[in-house]
Amino acid sequence: MIKIRMPLFITRHVLLALILGGVAGIGFMVFLTEFDHFTSTEAFCTNCHSMELVAEPYRESAHFRPASGVRASCGDCHVSEGVFAATWDHFIGGKDLYNQLFGPDYDDPVIAKLHMPEAAFSAREWFKKRNSATCKRCHVKEAIYGTRPDTVEIHKQDAKDKSCIECHYNLVHAKVPAESVFKRDEWNRMVEQEFDLKRGAADKLLEE
C-alpha cells in the first residue's frame, strides 16, 4: 500500500486553514459572480432616480421590446463578460455611485439631461475600446439578416473591420450627437426649451 507522505510543514492547522481558505475563496468567487449578476439587473440599476431617467427611453427601445423576445438588460450591454472583467467594470462604475451621492443632483431631470452627453461619450468610448464586445454576446455579425434586402451585404462588405458602435449608436437612450459635432450651447438651449427654463439657466446650472 502506497502511503502519501505529506510534507512536514503541512500540519493539521495548515490543512484546516487551506480547506477553510479554499471554501472561502470559492464562496467569494460565487459571491462576486452573483453580485455582478445582481448589480447588472435593470431593477438594481434603476434604484437611483437618475438611472430611472436614463431607463425611460430604453423601455421604448428595441432592446427592451425586441421582436425576438430577448431582452437586453443594463448589464448585458454595459458590463463585460467574465467575473474579473465584470468586477472591474463595477469597481470603475463605482464612480457613478460616488457622483450620485456627492455630485450634482442627478435625480433632477434637468441636471441629468445636462450631464447626459458626457455620459454618452464615455459609454461610447467604452464600447469602442472593447470592440463592441458586449453587443457581440448576442449579435453575431454573420447572422444579421435585417429587413432590408441588402443588410447582409452591407454588413459583409461595408461594415468590414468596423465594430458595431461605429455605426450603431443612439439606439437605446435619448439621442446625443457624436462628440465630434456636439455643441454644448445648442444642447443647453434644447434642455431649456424642453423644461421651460429661461435662456441661460442651463449654463448656470452646469457651473454649480
Add this chain to the structure above:
Amino acid sequence: MRNVRITKWYLHLLLFAFPLWLGAINISFADKVSLDSSNWGLEEGEACISCHKKSSAGLTHQWQSSAHASAGVNCLDCHYADQVDKDAIEHEGSIIATIVSPKDCGRCHTREYKETEGSVHSKALSLIENRIPALADNLTGQEMVTAGCAKCHGSKVEVRGDGSLSPNSWPNTGIGRINPDGSRGSCSACHGRHSFSKAQARDPSACVWCHSGPESPDGEVFDNSKHGMLFTANREKMNLHSDEWVLGKDYSAAPTCVTCHMGATPGVKASHDVGMRDAWNLNQPISEKQSLIIFEDGDRRELPESQPVPRRGNEISKLDGSMGKVKAVASSKRRRQIMSKVCLECHSKGFANGFMKQFDNVVELYNEKFGKPAQAIMLALYDMNLLTPAPFDDPLEFTYWRLWHDEGTRARHGAAMMSPNFTWWEGMHLVGQNFYGEFLPQVRELAGAEKADQLINEHVLSLDEHSWLKNPSKPNPILGYGIGKPSHD
C-alpha cells in the same frame, strides 16, 4: 504619298482644333461651375456610394444617372460639412449635413446661387409673413403651416440640440426655405434630388406643384392657354434634356414657365432670378407696376412704381428690414422689354405689344373697377370701427379676400398668360359676381343703409364703370326677363 499628306493635314487640323475645343469646354464650365474640377470626387465619398447602393438603391440610382455622377461629383462633395456647422452630424465616420443648401450647391454653381439668393423665390417666406398669422393661427393651425404653406414657401429649418432636424420644419424643399447655414432657398424644389435633372426643372410640372391654386393659379392658367396646349401636344419636340436650352436654337415647339421667366433666348441671358421679368405685381389687392432694386451685395427687392425711384448709391431698406446700397434699378418698362424679347422669338412685335396691352388693360380694369373701390370701402369700414382689425372674423372679410386673392388673382394671371378661360370665367366673371352680388350687399348689411349708401356712392357709383347700376329699368333677357324687348345697351 497622298495618304501621308492627308494624315498630316488631319494632324494639323487636330492640333488647331483641340485647344479650341478645350477652350470652348472651359468657357462653358467657367460660366456654369466655378470650383475647379480637381476638387470634385472626394475619395471618402466612394464609401458612401458602396453602402447606399445597398441601403437606398433608389436615390443612388438617381444620382448614378445624373450629370453629377458623370462629372465625378459624389455624395460627400455635396453633403460634406464642417464640424462647426450648425447642422453637422457624424455619419458612418464622416461629418456631413443632411441638408444640401443653395450655399453648398453654390460652391460650384456660383452664378445660379447668387441669382436665386437675390430672387423673389428665395424671399417666398418673407413675402407671406404678414399673411401667415391670419391664415395659420386664425383660419387653421400651425400643423397646417408645416404641411401646407411651408411646403412651397419654405420652412425655417430648426436644428435641435441633439443634432436632429425638427420635424416641424423638416423635411422641406420650399423655395424660400431658410437653411441652418443662413442661406435661403432650396435647389431641390425644382431640381428634385438626387438626379438634379435639368429636364425636370424645365417641365412646367416643376413649377406647378406650387404655382397652382388661388394665390398663383399658373398651372391651371398655363394648361388652359395656347402655350400649354402646344406644350402638351409637342412635349417630345421640346429637347428638354439638352445641355443648353436656348429658345429658337434648341427648341421652338412651345414655351414653358422656364422659357418666359428664366430661359435664354438669343440676346436674353438665362437667369435663376425668376421674378426678374415681371413688370406687374399680380398678387396684391391692387396691382402695381414694380421696379427691381438691385443692391450692391446682390440682394434684390421690388419697389412699387408709385414710390420714388432711388438712384445708384442711395440707401434704402431691404425686405428683411436692413439697409442696402442701391447698385441698379430695373424699371418695369425694362423688365417688360426683356420679357417681350422672349415673345419675339416666335411672334411679331405688333403681336407681342398687342398682347401686353391687352394684359395691362385687364389689370387696370381690375384695379380701377373693383380693386380700388373695394379696398377704399374696406378701409373706411375699419376706420369706422364697423370691422374689427382682426382678419377673418367677419363674413365681409372673407368676401373681400376671395375677391382680390382668389378671383382677382385668377383674372390677372389669366390675362398675363393668355388663358381666356381664367381671365374671364374663373376670374373676372367671379369678381363681378362677388362684387355686385356679395360684397356690396354685405357692406349694406354691415354698415346700415345710410352709411353704406354714402360709401357706395363715393367709391362705386361715382365711377363710369359702374354707371349701369343707375339704370335699373333696362330689360335683361340674359336672366330670362323681358325676352323680345330691346336689350341692355
